Amino acid sequence: MSARMNPLSLSLKLPTATRLPNRLTALSEELSGSILTLSAYIEKKQRWKGPDAHRMFGEWLQSGFASKRDLSVWLKEKYPLGSIHGKHFDEARALADRWRQGGVRVAVPFKGPLTRDQASVPPQGGLGLDDDSAAGEVTLPGVPSLLCPAVYFLKGSLRRDIPWVAVFNSRKSKNVLPNDGWLKALRFVLTRVAEQGGGIASSLGTLTYDLAIAQAQRSRSPLILATSRAFEELLEGKGFPFGLEDCYPELVLTCSTGAIRCSRSARMVCRDRTLAFLADLHLVLEIRSGGNLWDILEAQQARQPRRQWVYLPRAKNAGNEGSFDLLRKFPDWSHSVSIPDKGPGETGRASNSGSLPLSSISSALPAADEIPWADYLYHYARACSGPWPGQAHRDYLLSLLDGDPLSGHTALDTLARIILEGRIRAGSKLVRGDRAVVSWTSRPPFELESIRKWSPGLIRWTFEPYGFGVSRKELRKRGVMPTIYGRPEVYERLHPSERFRFQRHEPERCSWKHEREWRLPEDLDLRDVPRDLGFVFVPGRKDGKRLEALTGGCCFPIVTLSPAA
Numbered sequence: 141m142s143a144r145m146n147p148l149s150l151s152l153k154l155p156t157a158t159r160l161p162n163r164l165t166a167l168s169e170e171l172s173g174s175i176l177t178l179s180a181y182i183e184k185k186q187r188w189k190g191p192d193a194h195r196m197f198g199e200w201l202q203s204g205f206a207s208k209r210d211l212s213v214w215l216k217e218k219y220p221l222g223s224i225h226g227k228h229f230d231e232a233r234a235l236a237d238r239w240r241q242g243g244v245r246v247a248v249p250f251k252g253p254l255t256r257d258q259a260s261v262p263p264q265g266g267l268g269l270d271d272d273s274a275a276g277e278v279t280l281p282g283v284p285s286l287l288c289p290a291v292y293f294l295k296g297s298l299r300r301d302i303p304w305v306a307v308f309n310s311r312k313s314k315n316v317l318p319n320d321g322w323l324k325a326l327r328f329v330l331t332r333v334a335e336q337g338g339g340i341a342s343s344l345g346t347l348t349y350d351l352a353i354a355q356a357q358r359s360r361s362p363l364i365l366a367t368s369r370a371f372e373e374l375l376e377g378k379g380f381p382f383g384l385e386d387c388y389p390e391l392v393l394t395c396s397t398g399a400i401r402c403s404r405s406a407r408m409v410c411r412d413r414t415l416a417f418l419a420d421l422h423l424v425l426e427i428r429s430g431g432n433l434w435d436i437l438e439a440q441q442a443r444q445p446r447r448q449w450v451y452l453p454r455a456k457n458a459g460n461e462g463s464f465d466l467l468r469k470f471p472d473w474s475h476s477v478s479i480p481d482k483g484p485g486e487t488g489r490a491s492n493s494g495s496l497p498l499s500s501i502s503s504a505l506p507a508a509d510e511i512p513w514a515d516y517l518y519h520y521a522r523a524c525s526g527p528w529p530g531q532a533h534r535d536y537l538l539s540l541l542d543g544d545p546l547s548g549h550t551a552l553d554t555l556a557r558i559i560l561e562g563r564i565r566a567g568s569k570l571v572r573g574d575r576a577v578v579s580w581t582s583r584p585p586f587e588l589e590s591i592r593k594w595s596p597g598l599i600r601w602t603f604e605p606y607g608f609g610v611s612r613k614e615l616r617k618r619g620v621m622p623t624i625y626g627r628p629e630v631y632e633r634l635h636p637s638e639r640f641r642f643q644r645h646e647p648e649r650c651s652w653k654h655e656r657e658w659r660l661p662e663d664l665d666l667r668d669v670p671r672d673l674g675f676v677f678v679p680g681r682k683d684g685k686r687l688e689a690l691t692g693g694c695c696f697p698i699v700t701l702s703p704a705a
Contacts (some may be wrong), residue, residue, distance in 0.1 A: 166247045175201075179397045295393075302362060306419035309425035310426055310428045318539075371396070426459055429462040434465070438469070519580050555607065559695060564666065566578045577660060615660060623659055641659055
């Protein structure tokens with residue numbers, strides 16, 4: 141195993157030899173047209189599983205014919221008892237012509253070198269795929285594969301002779317923190333790739349792939365997009381995230397068409413196999429041992445190895461054991477990479493809108509046991525997995541790439557964001573009707589255990605011990621009112637001006653009375669609330685210090701709850 145490298149002396153030089161123009165060979169216009177016609181015809185008759193459709197593509201390419209007219213004859217000879225409908229074939233041929241005019245081409249992968257003896261027996265086992273996918277590929281140089289994928293459908297150029305880097309990372313929780321080791325490694329390495337003029341090969345559907353695309357967009361790095369979507373959708377621009385059409389990839393490719401039906405898991409595996417095959421260098425972040433990604437990377441290294449930069453975290457666990465295994469099994473090709481404590485572009489501080497005049501936190505903070513808790517209503521801050529409400533997905537990705545300390549969107553980050561904005565914003569997402577409200581409760585923090593629940597769908601607690609306490613009398617002046625719990629017909633009997641207070645209540649199926657909710661039908665501008673009529677609460681002193689560091693101060697005193705609370 142290679143020793144952990146010092147990032148201060150590590151140049152992280154990209155490979156000089158690139159192979160993309162040799163890994164995919166574009167077919168002639170005539171052959172591309174016939175494959176597209178065949179795909180369109182299969183779709184009109186009956187969609188097939190991916191391996192079956194690609195076996196058909198491979199058999200046609202090995203037949204020695206090329207024209208669409210030959211294809212019609214070949215199909216009739218291959219299926220003498222089947223129904224080869226002339227009208228459907230003519231429609232398929234016309235559709236294929238439109239696809240070609242839209243820039244779609246077909247290419248075959250070169251996966252060699254293999255000896256003829258090796259090629260005579262298909263690989264057994266392999267990549268842990270389900271019945272909708274193939275176990276492996278068998279290819280002789282210059283001979284199209286019969287197995288999946290036999291061909292790729294693409295739009296763009298195959299001529300860009302630069303090193304391409306693909307990023308591999310086992311699926312992560314949606315609750316990503318800006319100081320996660322794998323994210324710092326991604327941030328660090330992609331910056332080096334852009335500086336050296338390398339390209340990024342990525343895909344859609346996971347946070348890691350989206351981060352790589354966002355970085356490529358920002359740095360104007362060349363981009364290859366391998367997708368599991370049908371190429372017909374690519375022509376229509378479907379599925380491109382966060383304005384990808386503004387920075388269209390140099391090459392988009394897929395093995396899927398409208399004629400193919402594969403399970404989602406099979407399509408994801410094919411997508412990852414494609415990236416491993418195309419890229420000159422693999423950046424391996426945290427890979428589980430024995431998972432699909434591990435099997436894909438191991439198979440690629442055993443067959444046609446690539447340079448690999450492998451990030452090694454400080455401790456081995458089930459989520460990253462595969463990274464250590466790659467270093468051990470392929471020492472000549474895999475090199476460990478460590479990262480500096482602070483990567484390029486990390487801001488180290490939260491962005492401040494300047495809307496709230498900040499003041500130092502008083503050293504004489506109120507003690508939790510000195511507060512008349514019954515005199516206040518409470519607004520709890522919650523974690524937010526993914527973008528903030530109203531935040532563009534691309535802006536969220538860039539905040540993670542920049543190391544914005546609030547980009548983890550924890551409950552403490554939410555609290556800091558509210559303080560920086562100087563406003564608790566109303567929302568209507570969980571309220572019947574379209575009137576936005578700020579939700580409050582009379583349940584103080586030390587009663588949370590009796591009312592909070594874990595929400596698997598939202599990946600957070602319904603309540604966390606971070607938030608604001610504001611005088612009940614002050615909030616009443618501003619229009620806060622207790623929630624009205626009842627059956628749906630109660631809503632219709634309420635005056636329109638009171639309907640913002642309604643919450644459905646039908647025990648045991650739907651019961652929220654225990655939350656003792658109050659609602660304020662507008663934003664709360666914290667600058668308008670006298671400092672002595674409110675406070676901020678956090679679980680411990682460490683949270684209080686971090687909150688002060690993130691915001692530079694606070695509009696209210698910060699109360700540290702006791703460990704028991």
